[in-house]
Each structure stands twice: as structure tokens, then as C-alpha cells.
Amino acid sequence: MDIAVPRRSERLPGISMAGFRQSLPAPVDIAMVAHPGVTLLVDLSEGEGIVCDSRGRRERGSVVIGLMPGDLRAGGHVGECLQLRLEPDVAAAVLDASPDLSGAMAPLADVWGRDAARFEDRLRATASWDERFRIAAEVVGQRMRARTPVEPEVAHTWRRTLTSRGRMQVDSLAGEVGWDRKHLWSRFRSQLGISPKRALRLVRFDHAAHLLAAGHAAASVAAECGYVDQSHLHREVKAFTGLTPSAVAVAPWLAIDDVAWPTSSPNRSPATAGRYIPECR
Structure with missing residues (x-):
């Protein structure tokens, strides 16, 4: 799997990004280890794409995951995905509300509404990771600036x-x-x-x-x-x-x-x- 990381100019405080690409979509089944951040997993794969399982709940496609539960697994036929890790004080603004960071998982569309589909469409329209990181920084930065930060x-x-x-x-x-x-x-x-x-x-x-x-x-x-x-x-x-x-x-x-x-x-x-x-x- 190829891994891409953004240039320094595309990095935002409290946010980390990485892009993952497999030349041919392949079956994946991997346990994700808890880390101190809220995860946005944006599925850019064709076909079946990513399937996430946590505590008996299954979601397909792009998801938001609270501070990573110990029983979370990512699977499916993965081609490309963009992962953003948000520190909790940043996530509180980017996700519109006080998130449940105890390990809850929800479709990105449930959190961002129609903005989620527009975000995915913009990312899919280019194969350049540099451009995708720029788009992600722009979208997330706008949401951060439009909302009241935590105390x-x-x-x-x-x-x-x-x-x-x-x-x-x-x-x-x-x-x-x-x-x-x-x-x-x-x-x-x-x-x-x-x-x-x-x-x-x-x-x-x-x-x-x-x-x-x-x-x-x-x-x-x-x-x-x-x-x-x-x-x-x-x-x-x-x-x-x-x-x-x-x-x-x-x-x-x-x-x-x-x-x-x-x-x-x-x-x-x-x-x-x-x-x-x-x-x-």
C-alpha cells in the first residue's frame, strides 16, 4: 500500500492527514488501535469500498469515529482512502457539536449532511494527493473558522x-x-x-x-x-x-x-x- 502525507503548507494545527492507495483494490481486515484523536475516514474506493465494524455496528463508506474503540475493525475491498485525525478540541468545532468521543461511529453524511457528498466528490475529481490534501485543509479550515472554539x-x-x-x-x-x-x-x-x-x-x-x-x-x-x-x-x-x-x-x-x-x-x-x-x- 502506498502512503502519502501532506506538505507542511497543507498542515493545520491539531489535524493530521494521510492518504492510502492500493494499485489494485484488495480485501482488507485490520484491527485499528485506539489513539487520542477523532478519525474521519473518507472512502474514495470504487465498488464495495471500506466497511467498518464496531461494537456490533457496521457502516460502509466514509465514517467518523470517536476516540478509537478497541474493537474497531476496517475491512472490505479498499482502493483509496483519506484519513484525518482530529485532536478533540479541533473535532468539537469541525464536527459541529460536542462529539461523543467514547468510541462511537457514525456515517460522515450523518455528521456533515450534504457537505459530506460534496467533499467526497471534490476529492474523487482528482487523483493527486497534494490536491486532495489542499482540498481537505480548505474544507476543514473553513469549518474551524466558522465555529466557536472550545474554551x-x-x-x-x-x-x-x-x-x-x-x-x-x-x-x-x-x-x-x-x-x-x-x-x-x-x-x-x-x-x-x-x-x-x-x-x-x-x-x-x-x-x-x-x-x-x-x-x-x-x-x-x-x-x-x-x-x-x-x-x-x-x-x-x-x-x-x-x-x-x-x-x-x-x-x-x-x-x-x-x-x-x-x-x-x-x-x-x-x-x-x-x-x-x-x-x-
């Missing part, structure tokens, strides 16, 4: 969750933005569709999963990621994927991450986390 305190909390790789306490996050724990929990959950605690767990798991895929031993991964012990790591991996750490280490979905999503590599230093400065209102 800066919520956006800061999400950013700190990422830069700390999930190794913070909710009370500490609340203290950074001048809120109490209950208020942060309420605002974060209502705007991003996930609790601060689950967000921390998911980001920490994502870092651990990539270390496992890079060949690190489970015991060292548990220590580096702040789990109590190897058994704690095993329980968390099982909770998010239904798999053991050894099975996650060889998951095909993670094997392509360094190519499709190079900025997600756990060996790269996270962005510097600045101190929260409230906006003047």
Missing part, C-alpha cells in the same frame, strides 16, 4: 494532557487553569465528549503502545509510562484494545504510524508546554 481552559488542559503524555493528575490540570476539579471535569466532558481522567489514560496508553511497537519490553514500557507495574500496563492495554501487550506490539495498524503520522512517534520530544494565561475578556 481556552479546556484547550489548554487537552494540550497539557498530550505534552505530559498522560502523566498528570486531574487536580493539577484544574489548578493550572484556576478551576476546581469538578468544574474542569464538567466543562471538559461537555465540550470534548470525554472526561479528563479518561483522556489522560488514553494518551498514556497511546505512548505505551508505540513504545511496545518499537520493540521495548513491557516491563520497561510500564516504568517509563508511569504505570504501577507490568500488570497495570497489561490491564490498561486490555481495556483499550482487548489485546495483550505482546499482541499490540505487532499490530499492523501501529506499524505504519512512523510513515503516515510521523509527528506521533514517541521518540520525538513533545512540544514545550507553556503555562496557561487566561484571555482578557
